[in-house]
Amino acid sequence: MAVLRRKGRRGQGADRTGDDPLDAAQERRVRAVLALGGVPQADLQDGVQQVRLRLLERAASGREAPRDVSAWAAVVASNLAMDWHRARRRQDRLGERLASLRQPEHLSGEDSRLLSLAVAQGLDDLPDAQRQVLVLRFYADLPVRRIAQELGIPEGTVKSRLHSAVRALRDRLHEDEVV
Secondary structure: OHHHHOOOOOOOOOOOOOOOOOOHHHHHHHHHHHHHOOOOHHHHHHHHHHHHHHHHHHHHOOOOOOOOHHHHHHHHHHHHHHHHHHHOOHHHHHHHHHHHHHHHHHHHOOHHHHHHHHHHHHHHHOOHHHHHHHHHHHHOOOOHHHHHHHHOOOHHHHHHHHHHHHHHHHHHHHHOOOO
């Protein structure tokens, strides 16, 4: 990925900083969307680089830069997370995540860690389309209209998926007696 680290390449989609198409806030958002989408910590940097690469490829192909790079990057990150899910068996990934979180949870005894784990498990159980809109709405903080535009679906579909996802997640947390 040496191309991504070169100093500003004029006319090839570099942003106002000249060397990176994503600013620090956009990178944090991308990392959050990937992590909330179920991508393991070890793969987050690769996901961020994929988003950068797609932004650079878009610029290199002569296409206009997205109006809202932050929103565009969040949607790309969400799609990457969905791709990652399809490539891995769900149970294997959940087992790895549980194993990595179990020991600190017992040592700290914090209720917030238990809730975080329960939410992560609940997100894993959601269908991909519901998980995607929930993460984009509540974790990437995109409005319904923007999610609909970026995903190319009607606003009503976004709202319906959000409603179903929130209800399923709430039911899961009540069922597990977390809330």
